[in-house]
Amino acid sequence: MISLAARDVLHTWGKFVFTGVGLGLLIGVTLTMAGVYRGMVDDAKVLLNNSGADMWVVQKNTLGPYAEPSSVHDDIYRSILAVPGVDRAANVTYLTMQVRQGEHDVRAMVVGIIPNSPGEPSHLLAGRQITRSHYEAVVDIATGFKLGQTIRIRRHNYTVVGLTRRMVSSGGDPMVFIPLRDAQEAQFLKDNDAIINERNRTAANPAFSHPEVLDAVINSQSSNPFVNAVLVQIKPGFSAEKVAEPIQRWQRLQVYTRDQMEEILVAKLIATSSKQIAMFLVILAIVSAAIVAFIIYTLTMGKIREIAVLKLIGTRNRTIAGMIMQQAIGLGVIGFVVGKVSATLWAPMFPKYVLLEPGDALRGFIAIVIICILASLLAIRAALKVDPAEAIGG
Amino acid sequence: MEESKGILIEGMRKRYGEGDTAVDALKAVNMHVTPGEVVGLIGPSGSGKSTLLKCLGAVIEPTAGRMTLGNKVIYDNGWQIKDLRALRRDNIGFVFQAPYLIPFLDVTDNVALLPMLAGHSNAESRKRAVALLEALDVAHRAKAMPSQLSGGEQQRVAIARALVNQPPVILADEPTAPLDSERALSVIRILNQMAQQYQTAVIVVTHDEKIIPTFKRIYHIRDGGTHEEAGEGQALG
Numbered sequence: 001m002i003s004l005a006a007r008d009v010l011h012t013w014g015k016f017v018f019t020g021v022g023l024g025l026l027i028g029v030t031l032t033m034a035g036v037y038r039g040m041v042d043d044a045k046v047l048l049n050n051s052g053a054d055m056w057v058v059q060k061n062t063l064g065p066y067a068e069p070s071s072v073h074d075d076i077y078r079s080i081l082a083v084p085g086v087d088r089a090a091n092v093t094y095l096t097m098q099v100r101q102g103e104h105d106v107r108a109m110v111v112g113i114i115p116n117s118p119g120e121p122s123h124l125l126a127g128r129q130i131t132r133s134h135y136e137a138v139v140d141i142a143t144g145f146k147l148g149q150t151i152r153i154r155r156h157n158y159t160v161v162g163l164t165r166r167m168v169s170s171g172g173d174p175m176v177f178i179p180l181r182d183a184q185e186a187q188f189l190k191d192n193d194a195i196i197n198e199r200n201r202t203a204a205n206p207a208f209s210h211p212e213v214l215d216a217v218i219n220s221q222s223s224n225p226f227v228n229a230v231l232v233q234i235k236p237g238f239s240a241e242k243v244a245e246p247i248q249r250w251q252r253l254q255v256y257t258r259d260q261m262e263e264i265l266v267a268k269l270i271a272t273s274s275k276q277i278a279m280f281l282v283i284l285a286i287v288s289a290a291i292v293a294f295i296i297y298t299l300t301m302g303k304i305r306e307i308a309v310l311k312l313i314g315t316r317n318r319t320i321a322g323m324i325m326q327q328a329i330g331l332g333v334i335g336f337v338v339g340k341v342s343a344t345l346w347a348p349m350f351p352k353y354v355l356l357e358p359g360d361a362l363r364g365f366i367a368i369v370i371i372c373i374l375a376s377l378l379a380i381r382a383a384l385k386v387d388p389a390e391a392i393g394g
Numbered sequence: 395m396e397e398s399k400g401i402l403i404e405g406m407r408k409r410y411g412e413g414d415t416a417v418d419a420l421k422a423v424n425m426h427v428t429p430g431e432v433v434g435l436i437g438p439s440g441s442g443k444s445t446l447l448k449c450l451g452a453v454i455e456p457t458a459g460r461m462t463l464g465n466k467v468i469y470d471n472g473w474q475i476k477d478l479r480a481l482r483r484d485n486i487g488f489v490f491q492a493p494y495l496i497p498f499l500d501v502t503d504n505v506a507l508l509p510m511l512a513g514h515s516n517a518e519s520r521k522r523a524v525a526l527l528e529a530l531d532v533a534h535r536a537k538a539m540p541s542q543l544s545g546g547e548q549q550r551v552a553i554a555r556a557l558v559n560q561p562p563v564i565l566a567d568e569p570t571a572p573l574d575s576e577r578a579l580s581v582i583r584i585l586n587q588m589a590q591q592y593q594t595a596v597i598v599v600t601h602d603e604k605i606i607p608t609f610k611r612i613y614h615i616r617d618g619g620t621h622e623e624a625g626e627g628q629a630l631g
């Protein structure tokens with residue numbers, strides 16, 4: 001037996017291929033949407049991996065430092081170091097802001113780190129880590145900055161000494177690492193007029209009339225003793241939960257383990273975005289189904305007479321239904337191939353990371369085949385209702 | 395195998411609808427076409443010609459009567475055969491006013507499709523198709539698509555398709571209507587030749603004045619009943 005479906009497709013291949021390509025672009029968009037979601041999850045995981053931390057110590061009752069603002073005193077890391085099981089602990093700050101280079105500026109997440117401590121980028125693409133305690137920066141390659149360039153964050157210039165790759169915030173902004181002190185200052189920095197005003201106001205306050213008190217107060221005003229979190233590494237053989245417990249209890253701080261942090265980032269921070277994307281996927285699936293149903297129905301309706309003849313000369317319903325269904329599936333396969341290829345081609349052009357997972361492609365393929373089968377049912381129903389007597393006519 | 399009786403219709407009636415709106419399209423049809431014979435069926439518009447072909451072709455059910463095709467009683471106040479599709483496929487060749495070839499199959503496969511549907515191998519089916527196309531003088535167009543053929547060539551392919559499973563019966567509904575007189579006569583000539591060669595009983599429904607004189611026997615259908623007449627039986631050159 002010859003394949004009626006294949007012959008029909010070859011005969012009307014132009015119509016078929018056009019529809020397949022149109023459907024394919026739609027499927028490409030669908031796969032890309034899934035990739036955007038996967039990219040967001042991956043960004044979150046990369047953020048956690050790259051921080052090099054096993055535990056995050058943040059302000060009590062906050063989901064900091066990534067999902068909510070958190071602020072802890074910059075000396076608590078010392079007491080954390082004394083907790084059994086803690087190997088290393090370091091302050092860290094995160095601040096999303098515009099970073100300027102020459103004429104243009106880039107939205108980046110500025111990370112304040114202590115050299116040689118948790119929080120420092122784990123490997124560099126080029127250059128070296130920050131060694132001086134001021135005005136050096138390691139930047140992610142996605143910022144577009146180059147080694148040796150001077151970048152400006154708030155009022156200070158930094159020299160780019162190292163480059164990283166795929167160091168991004170949970171929002172997908174590339175990271176710029178600078179020394180912690182500079183970052184603390186940047187977070188807190190007021191403009192010169194504001195500082196002078198503040199000083200004059202403090203000096204005029206009779207409560208601070210004693211000169212030594214005044215100096216101390218002004219000093220405390222112009223420095224920032226806070227950080228966003230303390231990153232903690234645990235000694236081998238200790239469990240994160242065990243180590244977290246005393247810190248949580250005695251120091252009135254919130255501690256998150258790696259798993260908890262991932263839960264916060266994936267379930268809370270990108271929850272709305274993922275629902276948004278799920279909504280898109282549902283709509284795209286419906287639109288694809290409608291397109292396949294419509295085109296297969298139209299193609300079938302154009303063949304009513306042939307179908308009546310096929311029935312008259314003894315073709316079984318199964319054969320006719322199979323022909324229509326194979327065409328629908330064929331359309332889906334063309335669509336999938338076009339979609340997969342176009343998604344692969346355009347994914348790198350997206351500003352944020354788009355992660356196309358083979359598993360998603362497989363699930364997408366199965367979904368498309370199911371959608372095509374369902375969409376062909378309408379046309380199959382119409383074809384089976386065709387009366388072979390129609391071929392004989394009046 | 396029992397010898398073919400050709401087409402035998404006894405006391406066949408067909409009523410469309412029920413009650414007040416019922417139409418008695420066929421009231422008392424009696425016909426006999428022997429194997430190898432081509433008979434004409436003529437009658438005014440609305441006299442029931444198409445209805446008769448549809449009943450014979452097992453696509454609508456008669457109301458009463460008895461029909462024998464080949465060596466099988468297919469209807470005796472009820473279908474005697476369950477699988478009407480297989481019945482059509484194996485016993486009846488259809489030729490229509492328009493050829494109704496399958497546009498996405500080439501000429502050979504349009505013909506070969508029937509033996510394939512009957513379970514023969516592709517090679518065997520194509521061999522049979524090509525043999526018939528040769529007999530019908532269209533073998534040189536075997537690889538063409540139907541849309542690339544002339545009207546007469548298409549009709550010959552349609553005849554090949556009707557014959558390829560060597561059915562005992564061929565039903566033709568106005569097969570010459572769109573053709574000029576020379577082509578029309580050639581179609582009838584071919585039907586006659588094939589009928590003789592394969593011992594097929596052929597009924598040709600027609601209004602076509604060009605071909606009516608060629609039949610040796612003609613059934614007139616009037617007021618739902620059939621009346622047999624001798625035709626002129628003109629020689630077909």
Ligand SMILES: Nc1ncnc2c1ncn2[C@@H]1O[C@H](COP(=O)(O)OP(=O)(O)OP(=O)(O)O)[C@@H](O)[C@H]1O
Binds near residue numbers: 410411437438441443
């Ligand atoms: N499906 C149907 N339902 C009800 N009445 C029908 C149906 N089909 C045909 N008829 C009626 O049966 C009668 C015979 O119709 P039929 O189509 O067999 O005529 P015909 O001889 O083929 O006419 P024509 O030469 O115009 O094709 C007509 O009165 C027609 O109106």
Ligand SMILES: [Mg+2]
Binds near residue numbers: 393394444
């Ligand atoms: Mg008619």
